[in-house]
Amino acid sequence: MSAQDDPALRRAQEERLRAAWQPPKGLFLRWTDVNNNRVGVWYTLTAFAFMLFAGVLALVMRAQLAVPENDLVSAGTFNQLFTLHGSMMMFLFAVPMFEAVSIILLPQLLGARDLPFPRLSAFGYWSFLIGGVFVGGSIFFNAAPDGGWFMYPPLTTRTDLSGLGADIWMLGLSFIEVSSVAAAVELIVGVLKCRPPGMRLNLMPLYAWYILVVAVMILFAFPPLIAGDILFEMERLLGWPFFDAARGGDPLLWQHLFWIFGHPEVYIVFLPSIALFAMLIPTFAQRHLLGYPWIVLAAVGTAFLSFGLWVHHMFATGLPKISLAFFSAASEVVAIPTGIQVFAFIATLWAGRVIWSTPLLYAVGSIAIFTIGGLTGVMVAIAPFDWQAHDTYFVVAHLHYVLIGGTLLPLFGGLYYYWPLVTGKTLSDRIGRAAFWILFAGANLAFFPMHLSGLAGMPRRVFTYPAELGIGGLNLASTIGAYLSAFGVLLIVIDLALSPRRAKAPRNPWNAGTLEWLSHPDDENWGIRSVPLIESRYPIWDQRDFVAKVDEGRFFLPDAEEGRRETIVTSVLDARPIQVLRLGTPSVIPMLTAVALGSVFILTTFHLYATALAGAVATLACVLTWLWTGTAEIPEKPCKAIGHGLVVPLYLSGPAAGGWWAMFITMMADATAFSGLVFGYYFYWTIHPDFPPPDAAGPGMLWPMAALALTLVGWGATVAARQVHAAGWIGAARALLALAIAATLASLAAGLAGPWTTGLDPARHVYPAIVWTLAIWTAAHAGIGAICQSYALARSLAGRMTPVYDADLRNITVYMHFLALTALVAYATIGLFPEAAA
Amino acid sequence: MRRRLRDRIAGLRATLWTLIVPPATWAAHFLFSYLWAALNCAKIGRFARFPTVFAAGTVAALAIIAAAGWIAYVQARLEGDAPPHDAGTEIDRLRFLARATELLAALSAIGVVFTAVPVIFLTDCR
Numbered sequence: 001m002s003a004q005d006d007p008a009l010r011r012a013q014e015e016r017l018r019a020a021w022q023p024p025k026g027l028f029l030r031w032t033d034v035n036n037n038r039v040g041v042w043y044t045l046t047a048f049a050f051m052l053f054a055g056v057l058a059l060v061m062r063a064q065l066a067v068p069e070n071d072l073v074s075a076g077t078f079n080q081l082f083t084l085h086g087s088m089m090m091f092l093f094a095v096p097m098f099e100a101v102s103i104i105l106l107p108q109l110l111g112a113r114d115l116p117f118p119r120l121s122a123f124g125y126w127s128f129l130i131g132g133v134f135v136g137g138s139i140f141f142n143a144a145p146d147g148g149w150f151m152y153p154p155l156t157t158r159t160d161l162s163g164l165g166a167d168i169w170m171l172g173l174s175f176i177e178v179s180s181v182a183a184a185v186e187l188i189v190g191v192l193k194c195r196p197p198g199m200r201l202n203l204m205p206l207y208a209w210y211i212l213v214v215a216v217m218i219l220f221a222f223p224p225l226i227a228g229d230i231l232f233e234m235e236r237l238l239g240w241p242f243f244d245a246a247r248g249g250d251p252l253l254w255q256h257l258f259w260i261f262g263h264p265e266v267y268i269v270f271l272p273s274i275a276l277f278a279m280l281i282p283t284f285a286q287r288h289l290l291g292y293p294w295i296v297l298a299a300v301g302t303a304f305l306s307f308g309l310w311v312h313h314m315f316a317t318g319l320p321k322i323s324l325a326f327f328s329a330a331s332e333v334v335a336i337p338t339g340i341q342v343f344a345f346i347a348t349l350w351a352g353r354v355i356w357s358t359p360l361l362y363a364v365g366s367i368a369i370f371t372i373g374g375l376t377g378v379m380v381a382i383a384p385f386d387w388q389a390h391d392t393y394f395v396v397a398h399l400h401y402v403l404i405g406g407t408l409l410p411l412f413g414g415l416y417y418y419w420p421l422v423t424g425k426t427l428s429d430r431i432g433r434a435a436f437w438i439l440f441a442g443a444n445l446a447f448f449p450m451h452l453s454g455l456a457g458m459p460r461r462v463f464t465y466p467a468e469l470g471i472g473g474l475n476l477a478s479t480i481g482a483y484l485s486a487f488g489v490l491l492i493v494i495d496l497a498l499s500p501r502r503a504k505a506p507r508n509p510w511n512a513g514t515l516e517w518l519s520h521p522d523d524e525n526w527g528i529r530s531v532p533l534i535e536s537r538y539p540i541w542d543q544r545d546f547v548a549k550v551d552e553g554r555f556f557l558p559d560a561e562e563g564r565r566e567t568i569v570t571s572v573l574d575a576r577p578i579q580v581l582r583l584g585t586p587s588v589i590p591m592l593t594a595v596a597l598g599s600v601f602i603l604t605t606f607h608l609y610a611t612a613l614a615g616a617v618a619t620l621a622c623v624l625t626w627l628w629t630g631t632a633e634i635p636e637k638p639c640k641a642i643g644h645g646l647v648v649p650l651y652l653s654g655p656a657a658g659g660w661w662a663m664f665i666t667m668m669a670d671a672t673a674f675s676g677l678v679f680g681y682y683f684y685w686t687i688h689p690d691f692p693p694p695d696a697a698g699p700g701m702l703w704p705m706a707a708l709a710l711t712l713v714g715w716g717a718t719v720a721a722r723q724v725h726a727a728g729w730i731g732a733a734r735a736l737l738a739l740a741i742a743a744t745l746a747s748l749a750a751g752l753a754g755p756w757t758t759g760l761d762p763a764r765h766v767y768p769a770i771v772w773t774l775a776i777w778t779a780a781h782a783g784i785g786a787i788c789q790s791y792a793l794a795r796s797l798a799g800r801m802t803p804v805y806d807a808d809l810r811n812i813t814v815y816m817h818f819l820a821l822t823a824l825v826a827y828a829t830i831g832l833f834p835e836a837a838a
Numbered sequence: 839m840r841r842r843l844r845d846r847i848a849g850l851r852a853t854l855w856t857l858i859v860p861p862a863t864w865a866a867h868f869l870f871s872y873l874w875a876a877l878n879c880a881k882i883g884r885f886a887r888f889p890t891v892f893a894a895g896t897v898a899a900l901a902i903i904a905a906a907g908w909i910a911y912v913q914a915r916l917e918g919d920a921p922p923h924d925a926g927t928e929i930d931r932l933r934f935l936a937r938a939t940e941l942l943a944a945l946s947a948i949g950v951v952f953t954a955v956p957v958i959f960l961t962d963c964r
Binding site for chain 2: 198199200201202203288292293294296297300301303304305307308320321322323325326328329330332333336337534535536537572573574686687
């Protein structure tokens with residue numbers, strides 16, 4: 001007989017869990033909640049609202065284009081409309097929506113109480129909201145960006161040709177990219193470390209595989225754009241000529257950095273949506289998904305290949321044909337994994353006993369639309385065809401087929417599928433089906449004619465067209481189609497609005513087999529009653545009495561004896577329990593940090609540099625308070641029993657710990673952004689014979705080499721401090737940390753001294769500008785390194801870090817590894833390379 | 839000899855890192871091709887008549903992918919539990935990772951060949 005057979009014990013456990021997971025109450029305090037269920041729902045609703053807003057912008061555009069020579073909106077307004085439509089759909093809907101949905105779903109799919117860093121999710125949400133309102137709201141002040149969602153220079157970098165809009169785009173969206181990277185860190189650590197015991201890699205739900213892959217893609221795709229944004233704003237605000245051909249710059253560099261982000265972005269928004277199919281198709285086919293390793297191959301393969309495609313957006317820029325051929329080849333190869341996924345889904349449906357539900361209708365319809373978009377994709381991947389279709393409505397048709405079939409409709413299918421999980425209620429089948437057919441017809445009517453108008457010669461991004469072109473009828477059809485699909489979306493919105501009045505649905509209404517359907521219509525905030533032991537990919541179908549056992553707390557961690565929010569951390573490959581992680585509780589800090597960081601970006605847009613600097617100081621203060629009060633807490637006892645005789649530690653440091661992974665992953669993103677800048681340096685060298693210019697004196701060899709040596713001293717001292725600290729020599733560790741701080745600060749000064757003492761003027765030519773940028777980037781990182789080291793020293797002095805509990809020191813060592821690498825590359829590039837190239 | 843090698847491979851551990859060896863090799867080869875073309879065309883100004891460096895790089899990439907694929911092939915066929923090989927056991931997890939790696943090796947090999955083909959057909963920088 002088990003202790004869990006006692007109903008009184010179970011009730012007492014539930015009381016304790018309920019108390020620990022109590023959400024904050026009160027008009028303001030409820031917004032300080034960090035629970036994934038709540039934050040995920042806010043996130044989803046906000047992203048949905050931005051989609052509706054961006055959709056309305058599209059409707060205005062289609063009204064303008066309905067008839068030839070229309071004058072509903074001016075050319076200037078039209079530019080703002082299409083720029084904001086594209087930017088919002090990409091940055092404020094498609095990417096955040098995947099993060100939002102994953103924040104809701106992932107913990108439930110993985111049987112975790114929450115993701116590992118709930119406060120980071122909340123910070124990401126508030127950053128997204130502030131940045132999104134800032135960018136989207138600009139159109140009401142006639143200040144929206146108007147350079148297209150790709151913002152090609154030089155028209156956008158010249159401040160006399162583009163107004164505040166370009167700054168709003170760069171700074172507002174950079175801010176949102178910060179929140180995307182934050183979400184990526186959260187999701188990767190969540191998938192790798194917070195799976196339930198027994199969920200080995202081969203039992204992981206495919207949604208989790210896709211999310212892992214996509215979050216990793218974000219780490220390599222977004223930072224190059226952040227690097228590009230930095231160069232772009234340096235040119236706009238300070239006149240440093242990165243993209244100005246007259247002063248040695250090159251507008252093509254922006255296109256490279258933008259599309260290194262921009263093409264993987266397409267797959268970043270496609271894969272998570274298709275992941276929803278991987279969850280709902282087995283449910284409605286009533287069988288396991290066929291070809292599990294094939295789908296993992298497809299996801300991983302697509303992720304890699306998508307980084308070899310960016311130049312297919314630049315086929316018409318005059319690059320050597322041999323380069324075009326490489327990218328054309330990679331663009332063709334990516335059709336293979338994409339096709340594998342589609343065929344795996346079709347095969348599963350074929351092999352199963354299909355229930356034709358509303359979510360499945362959306363799934364099948366979207367595969368049809370996506371396939372058409374994929375086929376035109378293969379066409380435009382061939383350079384000679386692309387030269388004909390480039391910048392015409394053919395491309396508009398292609399990309400909308402891909403995005404509607406690959407992102408929008410799957411999300412609506414997911415909405416109908418997962419609504420009971422979030423609200424406990426089902427949506428109307430009748431409205432859902434009507435909305436689907438209207439949307440399906442509307443989307444095809446809107447976008448199919450665009451293939452023809454494009455081939456007939458209608459260019460993209462024009463606010464009107466002459467009647468003689470003979471494309472009035474096609475455009476009118478597109479406009480009618482656009483309004484028809486908008487009507488379909490309106491029906492869905494009405495369905496959602498009616499939902500609160502409907503009765504609760506039964507638990508697991510679709511009879512699905514995966515963990516997330518353990519959720520109860522009257523959900524408790526604790527996420528899952530007990531963390532299960534997993535033996536199958538579809539445990540609800542395959543494991544005996546699974547639901548009852550979870551509900552009766554017969555698995556792991558059924559209690560919250562210490563009144564703390566906790567979840568289980570497991571090993572990466574085989575999900576063996578290795579830690580009980582104490583989770584972040586509701587706090588105003590994430591929101592304050594987002595406000596402070598947002599103020600830095602927003603005030604810079606308006607050139608209020610002094611106030612922006614104050615915002616930066618406030619951000620630093622918020623982050624330090626957050627870390628000091630909320631992380632690496634020394635537990636009251638070393639270990640804790642989680643049931644079934646298992647006892648695991650409450651504290652981990654080093655590569656087994658979630659915090660270490662978060663640091664490592666963040667630094668990967670940072671290193672990627674840095675490589676974007678270094679790419680810039682060598683890009684100029686490759687294509688410009690006078691780079692470095694023969695008369696450029698700086699920055700010399702002495703100072704860069706001194707800075708490198710000092711950085712390496714700081715790095716070595718930190719590594720040594722970690723070692724001697726672990727051996728128990730606390731005094732020696734503190735002394736070494738003090739030495740490391742001094743060396744790192746000195747490296748900062750020496751790094752800047754190179755370009756400073758040789759008098760490099762960054763506004764004169766691109767060479768001094770890129771040298772200064774690399775030096776400033778490295779010096780700024782040295783500054784942060786010194787803050788990290790000081791933090792570890794302070795933690796040690798305050799008794800919050802001991803030789804056993806040393807996560808702070810181990811994490812900052814990861815930072816120092818990356819700083820050393822950055823310094824090595826940066827100082828070798830600016831100090832040694834000019835000598836080698838001369 | 840062959841049998842000994844197989845036994846050694848069977849004893850190797852598969853991790854998430856081994857999974858990404860073939861596509862990472864594709865990525866490295868792709869970057870190498872791009873840089874090779876950029877340096878030839880932009881810096882030297884002409885296309886090498888017989889691209890020895892390029893051929894060597896391609897053969898090296900294919901060799902690494904073939905090795906990773908073969909190791910995965912052997913591991914994916916290790917004896918153990920009964921089909922369908924999707925239980926939560928050590929051997930099934932190993933077989934799953936090996937199978938996915940094997941498939942990725944096939945995809946990456948196609949990717950490398952696709953990237954190499956243009957060099958055979960295009961012989962100048964225009």
